[in-house]
Amino acid sequence: MLFQILSFLRFLLRSGNAHGLHSPFVFGLYTHVINHAGTFAANTRVETRRTELLADSTAIAVRDFGAGSHTGAGRTRRLRDIARTAAKPPRLAQLLFRLVNHFQPGTVVELGTSLGLTTAYLAAANSQARVLTFEGCPATAAVARQTFQAVGIHNVTLIEGNLDDTLTPTLAALPAPVDFAFFDGNHRYEPTLRYFEQLNRHRTDHSVFVLDDIHWSADMERAWATIQQHPDVTLTIDLFYIGLVFFRPNQPKQHFALRFDNLLDKLLEQTRAFGA
Numbered sequence: 001m002l003f004q005i006l007s008f009l010r011f012l013l014r015s016g017n018a019h020g021l022h023s024p025f026v027f028g029l030y031t032h033v034i035n036h037a038g039t040f041a042a043n044t045r046v047e048t049r050r051t052e053l054l055a056d057s058t059a060i061a062v063r064d065f066g067a068g069s070h071t072g073a074g075r076t077r078r079l080r081d082i083a084r085t086a087a088k089p090p091r092l093a094q095l096l097f098r099l100v101n102h103f104q105p106g107t108v109v110e111l112g113t114s115l116g117l118t119t120a121y122l123a124a125a126n127s128q129a130r131v132l133t134f135e136g137c138p139a140t141a142a143v144a145r146q147t148f149q150a151v152g153i154h155n156v157t158l159i160e161g162n163l164d165d166t167l168t169p170t171l172a173a174l175p176a177p178v179d180f181a182f183f184d185g186n187h188r189y190e191p192t193l194r195y196f197e198q199l200n201r202h203r204t205d206h207s208v209f210v211l212d213d214i215h216w217s218a219d220m221e222r223a224w225a226t227i228q229q230h231p232d233v234t235l236t237i238d239l240f241y242i243g244l245v246f247f248r249p250n251q252p253k254q255h256f257a258l259r260f261d262n263l264l265d266k267l268l269e270q271t272r273a274f275g276a
Helices: 002-014 024-034 039-052 079-085 090-103 115-124 138-151 161-172 188-201 219-226 265-273
Strands: 059-061 076-080 105-113 130-135 156-160 179-181 203-212 236-237 242-246 252-258
Touching: 024 090, 024 236, 039 079, 039 090, 039 115, 059 138, 059 219, 076 079, 076 090, 076 138, 090 115, 090 179, 090 203, 090 242, 105 115, 105 188, 115 130, 115 138, 115 156, 115 179, 130 161, 130 252, 138 156, 161 188, 179 188, 188 203, 188 219, 203 219, 219 236, 219 242
Parallel strands: 105 130, 105 179, 130 156, 179 203, 236 252
Antiparallel strands: 059 076, 203 242, 236 242
């Protein structure tokens, strides 16, 4: 937690908002999509399911192939605890919805399904898209399938198993390139870069990659910095919680750090949590 607070402070010092943005593409995306204040019908359906999970004391055996959790949670966890600590909060999941709704990708890949709440947002944003989501834990995958049914999502294919074994053959069998990818499957340096390279071979110049928790640890900050310098990457947007990666051709390499929500309030929340 101390690392995240210090990283948060560093981000506050170097980040900005729409003022001074000289990129028309980034300005439009930031003002009309990232900071969009409206609501969508899908929000209610997914958040109703979240409320159900937050009240569910059912315990499941969790199998984690990634870097684990800052909470120190064990292998047996209640659904309400997973929904509270591991699921993407509404403001971030709804941002992903808006990004998919804006770019209208035909093929969406999500690395890390969890309980399926974020997956449901990704799928609801474009009902014509094919959403492929990968989950290593069988018990968690079963709950995610229940989430898709409860929300009324029908355009998701859930691939169950270790991502190291399932990602390559699944991508090789795709009939179309990956237009949008959300990385939330392993918060470590080497796997993050490996998955990035695997998906990079199946993208187009107009694809959008979104990496979760880029300031979660020193390992993830190093992975984010390496991806920013990747020769195929021309534009990145650091929102602290997530990072957006673009491959737009004929554009000089640019990196932006922008404030997504009231970061000062969030800093106080994290400081209070650390003190507790």
